[in-house]
Amino acid sequence: MEALRQELLAVFEAEYRDHLRVVRDILAAGPVDGRGIGEIFRRVHSLKGAARVVERADIETIAHTLEGRLFGLLDGQRPVTAEDIAAIGTAMDQVDARMQDLAEAPAGPDGGEAAPPGREEAAGSYVQVPVSRLDALVGVMHDMMGIAERQERLWADLEDLTAAAARRTGPAADPAAELSRLTRALFALSRERGRIAGQADRAMMRLDEEVRAVTLVPAGTVFGSLTGMVRQIAREHGSGEVTVRLLGMDVRADRRVMQALRDPVIHLLRNAIVHGLESPARRQAEGKPAEPVLTLSVRMLGVRLLVAVSDDGRGPDLEAIAARAIRQGLMQPDDPCLPETLLSLVFAPGFSTRAEADRLSGRGMGLSVVAEAARALQGSVRMEAGNPWGTVVTMAVPVSRRQRTTLVVEAGDMTIGLPGRVIERLARVRQADIRMVDGRACFALDRRRGPESGLDAGAALVPVVPLAAFLGRPDAALPVHDGALSVVVLGMADGGCCGFAVDRMREVRILHISDAEAAGLDSELIPGVGWPRGDRPVFVLNPDTLLERWRMAGATGGHFDGAGDAGPDGGAPAARRVPIVLVVDDSITTRTLQKTILQTHGYDVLLATDGVEALALLHRSPRRIDVIVTDVEMPRMDGFALLDAVRSDPRLSRIPVVLMTSRNEEADIRRGLEGGARAYVTKQGFEQGELLDIIRGVL
Structure with a gap:
C-alpha cells in the first residue's frame, strides 16, 4: 500500500508542476482576460481533485479557496483586479512551497512521511509486460541481428568483387568478358540487397508493433484503485456506503490515454455521488437496492475506447437543466426542450443545477473539465438517462495517441488514412x-476468393459508395478509372461490410498521428492528421464515425450513373465546372489548412506564397480563377499591394478578393475595403463557416 501511495505522489508531483507552469505562464503573459481566467479555473479545479486523491488536504484547501475567488470572475460578476492576480500568484506559491517541503522531508524511522521520487523517477512509470511479449521482442532482435550480419557479408562480397576487378585489369584482360562477369555479380548482390531490405522493413514493423504493445496497459492498473476513494467520498458526503462496480478492467489501451482519463473519471464519480444518489427512503419507495450502485465500465468499440460512469440514482433533472440554461443564456424560453439537446448543455463551463457549493462538489465545473479532457484526446463525451433509472456519462476517445498502421488512399483532392x-x-x-x-x-464479394462477376449464392452483396461523398462532396460519383473501381471494404460490428471507393490506393505505412486541432476540421470524422512527407497531410478517418454517417445517409452515398469514364453518348463525361480559389499566404500551415477546408467543400484550390507569385499565377494560368483569398503581411508583395495590382489590371479586376489576416486594426480594415476587397476576415476569430459563406457570397 505504501508503494502505491508513493507512486501516486510521484504522479501528483508531475501533475501539479504542469498546472503551476500553465497558470504562471498565463499570469506572466500580461493582462488576463476571460479565457485566461477560465483556463486557470480549470487547472485549479483539476489540482483540487488530484490533491484529494493523494490525500493532500492542505493543497486541496488552498485550491478550493482560490476556486471560490475565481468563480466570481468566471461568471462575469466583477472584473479582474490586481488583487485577484496577486491572490492567484500567492496561492500557486503556497502550493509550490508545500510540495517542496514534502520533497525535502526525509522518511523517518517510524514510517513517517517520505519524500516522493524526483521528477525523473516520476516520469519513469512501471508497466507489467507478459513473458510472451518479451520473448517476441527477443525474437525480433535476433532477426535484426541476423539481418545486420547479412548486410556485413554483403559489403564484404562487394569489396571482394571490387578487389577482383582491380586485379583482372590489364592488357591481357578481355573487357567484354570482364564486364559480363561484373554485371552478373552485381545483379546477384542487388537481389540480395533487396531481400535484406525487405526483411529489415518487416522486422522493423514487427519491432514497432511489439514495442507499442508494451505501452498498452489494462484499465485496472489505472482505475482499479478508485473503489476506496469513491467510498470515502460518499461517506464525506453523508451518503453512507455505496457499491462500486468495475467492469472491463482487463481492456488494454495506451497507458498515456488511460492516465489522461483518470482525472475526468474521478470528476464523474464525484458528480454521481453529489447529484445522483438518493435517500434510503426514496430508494426503498422506488424499489431500488438499499445500497446505491456506481459503475465504471471500460470497453473497446473499433478503434475507440469507451469509458462510462453510471449510477442508479434519480437521473437527469431535465426541467432544472432547462431552467439553468435559460438563466445562463444558453437557450431561449421558447426553444424546444429536446432531451439530447439539454443533456449536451451540462458540459458548458460554469453550468450546474446545484444551488450551493461545498468542499466536495465544487462549483459546477466538473463536467466542463470532463468535456475538455475528452476533446484534448480528440474524443467526445455524452450524457444520457440510464435504463431503467440513473444517469450514464460516456467518454469515447482514440485507443492510442501516438502512431497507427494506416492504409493511405486518395479520394478526390484529399489524402486519406x-x-x-x-x-x-x-x-x-x-x-x-x-x-x-x-x-x-x-458488387458480389466471396470472402474466400475476392470480388466475383456473378451474384452467386455463396457471395455476399457489398454496397459500394464513393468515399469522397463523406468528405464534403455529397454529389460525388463512383470513381471509375480504367474501367474499374478501387474499393476499401470495412467490416462492421454486426458482421456486415461496406465498400468505400477511392481514386487510388497508395501505400500501407505506420503514421505518427497528431491531434487535429486546426480550426475547420471535422474532428469527429478526422480525429488525427499524419505528415509523412512534405506539406501534404494525411487525414486519418475515424471508421466508426464514417460507418455511422453512412448509415445515417440511409446506407447510401453518392451515385452511380453506370457510365464510368464515358458520358451518356459514349463520349467524354459532361464536366461540371468547379470554382477555383487562389489562396495566397506565406505560412505553409495556413495555406494547407485553407486548402483542406475549401477542397472538402467542393472547391478547386491554387496556392501562392506571396503577391508576386500570385500575380504570376494569375497571368499565366490557363484556368479561370474565381476568387482570391490572401493574407496581408507577406514578403516581396503584401496583400494590399496585390489587391491594388488586381484592381488596376482590366483582365483581373473582376476577380473578387478576400483579405484574411491577423491585422485587425480599424485603419487596416478600412484600407482593405476601400481598396476594393469584397471582405476582410481576421484570423483571430476565424471560423470555417464564415469563410465558406463569404466565398459563396462573392461567387
Missing part, C-alpha cells in the same frame, strides 16, 4: 460487375 485493423478487404472491382440493388450500387 484508414486504420488498418478495421479493413476487411482491398478489392479491384470491374465496372461491369457493379449492380444496382434497391437503388444502391453493389
Whole structure:
C-alpha cells in the first residue's frame, strides 16, 4: 500500500508542476482576460481533485479557496483586479512551497512521511509486460541481428568483387568478358540487397508493433484503485456506503490515454455521488437496492475506447437543466426542450443545477473539465438517462495517441488514412460487375476468393459508395478509372461490410498521428492528421464515425450513373465546372489548412506564397480563377499591394478578393475595403463557416 501511495505522489508531483507552469505562464503573459481566467479555473479545479486523491488536504484547501475567488470572475460578476492576480500568484506559491517541503522531508524511522521520487523517477512509470511479449521482442532482435550480419557479408562480397576487378585489369584482360562477369555479380548482390531490405522493413514493423504493445496497459492498473476513494467520498458526503462496480478492467489501451482519463473519471464519480444518489427512503419507495450502485465500465468499440460512469440514482433533472440554461443564456424560453439537446448543455463551463457549493462538489465545473479532457484526446463525451433509472456519462476517445498502421488512399483532392485493423478487404472491382440493388450500387464479394462477376449464392452483396461523398462532396460519383473501381471494404460490428471507393490506393505505412486541432476540421470524422512527407497531410478517418454517417445517409452515398469514364453518348463525361480559389499566404500551415477546408467543400484550390507569385499565377494560368483569398503581411508583395495590382489590371479586376489576416486594426480594415476587397476576415476569430459563406457570397 505504501508503494502505491508513493507512486501516486510521484504522479501528483508531475501533475501539479504542469498546472503551476500553465497558470504562471498565463499570469506572466500580461493582462488576463476571460479565457485566461477560465483556463486557470480549470487547472485549479483539476489540482483540487488530484490533491484529494493523494490525500493532500492542505493543497486541496488552498485550491478550493482560490476556486471560490475565481468563480466570481468566471461568471462575469466583477472584473479582474490586481488583487485577484496577486491572490492567484500567492496561492500557486503556497502550493509550490508545500510540495517542496514534502520533497525535502526525509522518511523517518517510524514510517513517517517520505519524500516522493524526483521528477525523473516520476516520469519513469512501471508497466507489467507478459513473458510472451518479451520473448517476441527477443525474437525480433535476433532477426535484426541476423539481418545486420547479412548486410556485413554483403559489403564484404562487394569489396571482394571490387578487389577482383582491380586485379583482372590489364592488357591481357578481355573487357567484354570482364564486364559480363561484373554485371552478373552485381545483379546477384542487388537481389540480395533487396531481400535484406525487405526483411529489415518487416522486422522493423514487427519491432514497432511489439514495442507499442508494451505501452498498452489494462484499465485496472489505472482505475482499479478508485473503489476506496469513491467510498470515502460518499461517506464525506453523508451518503453512507455505496457499491462500486468495475467492469472491463482487463481492456488494454495506451497507458498515456488511460492516465489522461483518470482525472475526468474521478470528476464523474464525484458528480454521481453529489447529484445522483438518493435517500434510503426514496430508494426503498422506488424499489431500488438499499445500497446505491456506481459503475465504471471500460470497453473497446473499433478503434475507440469507451469509458462510462453510471449510477442508479434519480437521473437527469431535465426541467432544472432547462431552467439553468435559460438563466445562463444558453437557450431561449421558447426553444424546444429536446432531451439530447439539454443533456449536451451540462458540459458548458460554469453550468450546474446545484444551488450551493461545498468542499466536495465544487462549483459546477466538473463536467466542463470532463468535456475538455475528452476533446484534448480528440474524443467526445455524452450524457444520457440510464435504463431503467440513473444517469450514464460516456467518454469515447482514440485507443492510442501516438502512431497507427494506416492504409493511405486518395479520394478526390484529399489524402486519406484508414486504420488498418478495421479493413476487411482491398478489392479491384470491374465496372461491369457493379449492380444496382434497391437503388444502391453493389458488387458480389466471396470472402474466400475476392470480388466475383456473378451474384452467386455463396457471395455476399457489398454496397459500394464513393468515399469522397463523406468528405464534403455529397454529389460525388463512383470513381471509375480504367474501367474499374478501387474499393476499401470495412467490416462492421454486426458482421456486415461496406465498400468505400477511392481514386487510388497508395501505400500501407505506420503514421505518427497528431491531434487535429486546426480550426475547420471535422474532428469527429478526422480525429488525427499524419505528415509523412512534405506539406501534404494525411487525414486519418475515424471508421466508426464514417460507418455511422453512412448509415445515417440511409446506407447510401453518392451515385452511380453506370457510365464510368464515358458520358451518356459514349463520349467524354459532361464536366461540371468547379470554382477555383487562389489562396495566397506565406505560412505553409495556413495555406494547407485553407486548402483542406475549401477542397472538402467542393472547391478547386491554387496556392501562392506571396503577391508576386500570385500575380504570376494569375497571368499565366490557363484556368479561370474565381476568387482570391490572401493574407496581408507577406514578403516581396503584401496583400494590399496585390489587391491594388488586381484592381488596376482590366483582365483581373473582376476577380473578387478576400483579405484574411491577423491585422485587425480599424485603419487596416478600412484600407482593405476601400481598396476594393469584397471582405476582410481576421484570423483571430476565424471560423470555417464564415469563410465558406463569404466565398459563396462573392461567387
